[in-house]
Amino acid sequence: MTLEAYLEDRRVEVDRALDGLLPRPEGPAARLYEAMRYAVFGGGKRLRPALAIAVYESLGGSSKAILAPAAALEMVHTYSLVHDDLPAMDDDDLRRGRPTVHRAFGDAEAILAGDALLTLAFEVLATHPREAAAAARADAVALVARRAGASGMVGGQTADLEAERKPAELAALQWIHAHKTGALLAASAELGAIHAGAETADREAFSRFGHALGLAFQIADDLLDRTASAAVLGKTPGKDERAGKATYPALLGLTASRREAERLASVARAEIPASVGDRGILDALARYAVERPS
């Protein structure tokens, strides 16, 4: 199976899980549920769920069991995008070719839809897989919360805001990427390992795998923003550049950025534990990070 076919299969499964987990748009808060669904079903690649599923399957699990926790990762990712797009933050009107949630539903509704998605993610992580040991579910909540919160993703978003007010430096950019992007990818890979019953050493190796993979994807995204067309991006290309946003391409140039993304993909591959039976998909994910069609 090619990686593209694998990702497409998993995407369909994850979307079905998300549909079952999100509230139906009815009752006095129907508009909130509509906004949550609009945000989630906006055409994402479902990279974080795919990563959790791929790790889980590489350790012998079957994707069905891990779908709900994997879908929770997408809820966390989606909430962060909804809040990031708000006028008070990046002030984006378009995401993946459609109006952002606050443009379609209003600012207050976008704030609340983000809040509700984040909260639902933790409810799902605490209750799924239903047959998993409670310790694994509690571990999953703690892991995702730590990586998504003040010392992880939200910390990275804050540092990113601060960085816009002062000259960019590579060390600051690395810290931002590691927290804003790397942390949740690290949690995604480790979540798959937790539910597969992996030992601590392997959990940590998968965490580093996801982290390096996330940084490689981030640089690849920033490269795409420089080189791809609006049709491919679903948003106006070159926006980061015009906004004077610190990115790898802006600080290091295109060639050195490509080289760094490739290095990170190699780091990721080297972290895959020897205990993994079939490393085909994990290897392919690391290659995909730097060889995406653009």
Place this chain on the structure above:
Amino acid sequence: MTLEAYLEDRRVEVDRALDGLLPRPEGPAARLYEAMRYAVFGGGKRLRPALAIAVYESLGGSSKAILAPAAALEMVHTYSLVHDDLPAMDDDDLRRGRPTVHRAFGDAEAILAGDALLTLAFEVLATHPREAAAAARADAVALVARRAGASGMVGGQTADLEAERKPAELAALQWIHAHKTGALLAASAELGAIHAGAETADREAFSRFGHALGLAFQIADDLLDRTASAAVLGKTPGKDERAGKATYPALLGLTASRREAERLASVARAEIPASVGDRGILDALARYAVERPS
């Protein structure tokens, strides 16, 4: 011990727990941690933690063990206030006599500080008490997420926004109060019962106790907004009235509202399970809801 002394003792303990759980303001995201602390240490009554602790103690527990989960409830409450105060929502400049978080730190920082507080709450619930069974911790996360999320508090906030755009009706107001306020108070009482190892029937009774108590407090707050001075409120009184906000006093008048708050306090007292050894503090909390100094 009087209820006032009890609440003050618990407030000091909860504040100490919060101080230990919140990140130190240092590193690249120091401003986020400052905003989180500013939001949390703004002089709240710590009613939700006190409720969880009071239930836990009434079932024989000692407050020390439940402090961290109780503090997590305050983080959830605080995040909801920070987001509620934003310009896109209620647009409040003052809370408890101080500038709101977005006035002191900026809108983006307030959004992120709220996000980080909510996330940290779930990390704490998943990991504390450290000696508790993992099943109780996973239950606690699921409970608080369900009550705070789309089908609970955030759903209530959304319906509240919608209600501002159409004529108020009592049924709609009851739904809003039950979700926006009642849900998290219900979760607070039930959280104490979960960690005390209560049976399902008692957990549910405590949940109804907290819910009725929450509604009584909400009506009492709305009465205070009509009758108290700015010095007592720490904000401009009568704001709800001028904003045309639907409240019990606006819909039913002062006398009928007082009567409804008293009825709810009686409902709460009637829900305290017979298995409870010392019901003194729980009884006093229900009376306090309708007899607060104003």
